[in-house]
Amino acid sequence: MVQPDDWFDLDDGSAPTCAVEGGVEAAVPVEGVRGKLTAKAPLAKLVWFKTGGAADWLFEPVDLDDLKAFMERLDGNLPVMALGLGSNMIIRDGGVPGVVVRLGKPFAGVSVTGETTLQCGGGASGILVASTARDAGIAGLEFLRGIPGTVGGFVRMNGGAYGREVADILVDCDVILPDGEMVTLPASDLQYSYRHSALLEGAVVVSARFEGTPGDPEAIGAEMDRIAEARENSQPLRTKTGGSTFKNPEGGKAWQLVDEAGCRGLKLGGAQVSEKHTNFLINTGDATSADIEGLGELVRDKVKAHSGVALEWEIQRVGRP
Numbered sequence: 001m002v003q004p005d006d007w008f009d010l011d012d013g014s015a016p017t018c019a020v021e022g023g024v025e026a027a028v029p030v031e032g033v034r035g036k037l038t039a040k041a042p043l044a045k046l047v048w049f050k051t052g053g054a055a056d057w058l059f060e061p062v063d064l065d066d067l068k069a070f071m072e073r074l075d076g077n078l079p080v081m082a083l084g085l086g087s088n089m090i091i092r093d094g095g096v097p098g099v100v101v102r103l104g105k106p107f108a109g110v111s112v113t114g115e116t117t118l119q120c121g122g123g124a125s126g127i128l129v130a131s132t133a134r135d136a137g138i139a140g141l142e143f144l145r146g147i148p149g150t151v152g153g154f155v156r157m158n159g160g161a162y163g164r165e166v167a168d169i170l171v172d173c174d175v176i177l178p179d180g181e182m183v184t185l186p187a188s189d190l191q192y193s194y195r196h197s198a199l200l201e202g203a204v205v206v207s208a209r210f211e212g213t214p215g216d217p218e219a220i221g222a223e224m225d226r227i228a229e230a231r232e233n234s235q236p237l238r239t240k241t242g243g244s245t246f247k248n249p250e251g252g253k254a255w256q257l258v259d260e261a262g263c264r265g266l267k268l269g270g271a272q273v274s275e276k277h278t279n280f281l282i283n284t285g286d287a288t289s290a291d292i293e294g295l296g297e298l299v300r301d302k303v304k305a306h307s308g309v310a311l312e313w314e315i316q317r318v319g320r321p
């Protein structure tokens with residue numbers, strides 16, 4: 001069956017068409033569901049770019065059992081895609097086939113479980129994880145302060161900054177597989193590389209355990225402040241954006257290649273290459289997802305022509321064109 005992540009691998013820029021049996025009409029298991037299940041749910045308001053179409057179905061479980069039961073009954077019959085804060089995602093204008101699972105408050109907790117360990121819900125924010133670690137005197141998680149996503153997104157994307165990444169701190173994670181089975185995966189099973197994991201497509205990370213080192217809360221707090229300030233100065237934080245657009249190529253910086261190819265401020269429809277950080281694309285107000293993705297492809301072409309480097313997308317592009 002087609003799974004959403006299969007499309008992530010298509011980085012020739014051509015938006016794939018994907019046939020999903022039944023689409024919105026396909027049966028989803030409503031019996032016994034306690035969470036919120038919405039048909040044709042607009043996703044634009046749930047992602048940073050504020051663009052894109054609707055999910056055939058959006059499921060917001062009330063707790064772990066609710067999610068497990070729902071996935072069990074779904075039994076892999078429709079594609080499933082987890083959505084965090086949508087801070088690394090272009091939802092295409094034709095929407096997302098199948099079911100989008102969004103972990104809300106019930107999955108957003110963080111607790112200290114040992115001298116240097118934390119238990120985090122899949123929907124917990126980077127800021128909450130970093131500040132809970134700080135208060136408990138756990139160092140090494142400060143970098144999460146600057147990444148505006150959820151634990152589930154970090155675990156899948158191997159989120160990182162300032163020389164640290166999730167691969168350095170993850171002990172293991174609990175994952176619901178597309179057939180509803182829950183498994184605990186040690187970090188080694190995720191085969192981490194730069195902004196990539198081997199997490200199964202359609203799997204939902206519901207919790208993760210992180211480990212740091214003993215540290216001084218004041219020093220940890222100071223490092224978090226330094227990170228927040230550095231971000232403020234270098235990234236277009238208060239815009240509709242999707243984070244780093246392209247992966248840094250081996251031995252190079254994507255932003256530099258984009259800049260040298262003359263793309264700073266380049267526009268396509270309502271989308272623009274940020275003037276502040278050239279590896280960020282922004283929605284200036286009325287962009288469509290096609291504008292944003294098209295601009296990304298234009299930038300890739302220009303960089304290829306200028307430096308010979310084929311930039312790879314870091315932003316996940318999902319759904320129907």
Ligand SMILES: Cc1cc2nc3c(=O)[nH]c(=O)nc-3n(C[C@H](O)[C@H](O)[C@H](O)COP(=O)(O)OP(=O)(O)OC[C@H]3O[C@@H](n4cnc5c(N)ncnc54)[C@H](O)[C@@H]3O)c2cc1C
Pocket residue numbers: 048081082083084085086087088089103122123146147148149150151152153154155156157158159160161203204205206235236237241242243244316
């Ligand atoms: C201003 C800005 C700055 C950023 N800076 C950085 C940075 O420094 N470093 C960095 O690495 N990233 C950065 N990002 C990108 C983004 O924050 C990270 O990729 C983050 O990990 C995405 O988390 P999310 O929860 O929003 O995931 P989403 O964007 O919602 O989804 C991203 C991917 O993760 C999957 N996913 C989400 N939740 C789950 C889950 N529970 N289970 C399984 N899969 C899941 C989605 O299906 C998708 O494949 C930045 C983004 C912005 C907007």
